[in-house]
Amino acid sequence: KDRMAIERVEMHEMAPEERIKSQRVEVNIGLSKEEAMLEATRCMDCVNPTCMEGCPVSINIPKFIKNIERGDILGAAAVLKETSALPAVCGRVCPQEAQCEARCFYVEKLNLKSVAIGHLERFAADFERESGVISVPELAEPNGVKVAVIGSGPSGLSFAGDMAKSGYDVTVFEALHEIGGVLKYGIPEFRLPNAVVDVEIENLRKMGVKFITNYIVGQTASLDDLKKEGFKAFYVGSGAGLPRFMNIPGENSNGIMSSNEYLTRVNLMGADSEESDTPILRGKNVVVVGGGNTAMDSVRTAKRLGAERAMIVYRRSEEEMPARLEEVHHAKQEGIEFLTLTNPIEYIADDNHRVSQIKVQKMELGEPDASGRRRPIPMEGSEYTIDATVVVVAVGVSPNPLIPNSVEGLEVSKWGTIEVVKDKMQSSIPEVFAGGDIVRGGATVILAMGDGRKAAANMDVYLKEKYLSKKVEL
């Protein structure tokens, strides 16, 4: 009962006025061991841990938390690793408040703040990494079967890890010059430092996973070429990298770009630094259109690049915003303005074709739509203009069409996602599996990782049947 009396731990944060000076300073600082152990005592080790039902990959939450309570942090990290390939990443970027923490006993039954599962997950993973004794998992005897991974985002990485553990000869092909997918080019370092991702990649290397950058499967070589090189099966984790625009007048004016372009220039190409050869547009007034994580990352990036007014323009209300709660909260601390129930309808450019103003319209909420969220309806005569010389469009992404377009016989939905047998992640081509955003459209890191693990388990069965049990010539 005294467990319940303990206040939920607060994450230490860099002061807003300090952190907005750099793109590369992490906002959340982390918990001390004492704080983590105290927070862990709040967990009641429920007989029926509903929190686990809220986690898309069913991490054994009470088990890892009880290890923290005992002070066995490395033990806690080991529990996390049983299920999650990248706990330090998920502890930082999972929408916990909508997943595990939403289903915590404290929330569901006591109407109190949930156990800080995400913070504890991050703590255990960071502790292990910083301790320098990251355990390289035991690997099965090499079986000589070559498998290829297309795309090095969280989905491809988690797949690669599991397959390496099972003894396969794994090569990851990545189109860009960096490994990590959205974890590197999208999510900024103030939320997820590259060093955290790099440690995981290094770990995979130690497990024998090979990485080939600057290699676009379907362009540099085809799937058939790779088959000729001996690859027996493929995992497509090519993501949802195609940015959507709104197709409103003036949208191709200079100064208007997708969040992918904006974030890639800064996060992947380092354009926040003067030393980088890649240019970036800075502006006194910056508008970001959208209400998801990508929009929050873009608008907070704009603030860090020196914008005086960095604004979110979102057509629904704050309640409907798909962004993580923490990001919205941090954005507000940093002085981001939120213009909700507002929708752009036209961009006005100056004589040099550079955007100078956005014409917007006020919206009101009507009946719920297919997504269950109330549909925004334009209000007649409510138009006005906002001054801005940089506009970032963050209204969603579509599946990357490179693989669907280049692999014959691959079944694709009308949205461009690859069709797979659910729970097996196997596509219409038996030796091709797929998961993450290329199957789900834009989703989350943890779901992408979960798919990778599921695909690995099923591909292992498939390959064992086909090549290993029958001792067929390879």
Place this chain on the structure above:
Amino acid sequence: MNKIVEKENFSEKVVKIVVEAPLIAKARKPGNFVIVRVGEKGERVPFTIAGADIAKGTITIIVQKMGVSSTKLCNLEVGEYITDLVGPLGKPTEIHNVGTVLCSGGGVGVAPLLPIVEAYKKAGNRVITVIAARSKELLILEDEMRKHSDELIVMTDDGSHGRKGLVTEGMEEVIKREKVDECITIGPAIMMKFCSLLTKKYEIPTMASLNSIMVDGTGMCGACRVTVDGKTKFTCVDGPEFDAHKIDFDEMMSRLGGYKEEENDKMDHFQN
């Protein structure tokens, strides 16, 4: 990392670079391009594949010094490495036997035109090529073009070589003289715009190869968007070649200047 095996200075501003890239050499088709990055702080910038040698496993790019990134690339010497090189990118040129093809190239745009001229010729077309430059020093690949064309017309703005005048003058002469079934134009945006206006007048189907600003080259960022037939297209995956008569060249030209100030700052920083 891709090793530079050969380098030739065409002029003070234009350099030919032959670089090891065996897979790209094998996979590339006329019209494809690559994206390169020089150094850990380097920018991703696109260059058309001007030729390839499958046996040697090399590709050729021809680079004009413009700002920081092209200059850094041109400064690399034989034996040094390009940090990152990815490709082949973009849709290849659609090459058929159509009869007579008029190919026009301006400035460094002559380089990407070369493999296309070769391919048209190989497909059995009569190929007439018009190449143009401001002056003799800036003219490239004249001999190669002559070798692969049925006829070559050379134009310079100042008359220092070939004939004095614009590329469109040479083209119009051909169009007036004989039936042209198809046109392709590669060069500065303003040149392509006028070539397009010319062939529109004569109703000759024309393709133009666009050089929009790019970052990833895989359809991920949308920096390269252009308006074709009233619709937004991504040059890197939907192009780089489009029906010239449907391209909004004015928008395209304004977008090429979208980072002008920032690019100049980068160049100043690099030089000082």
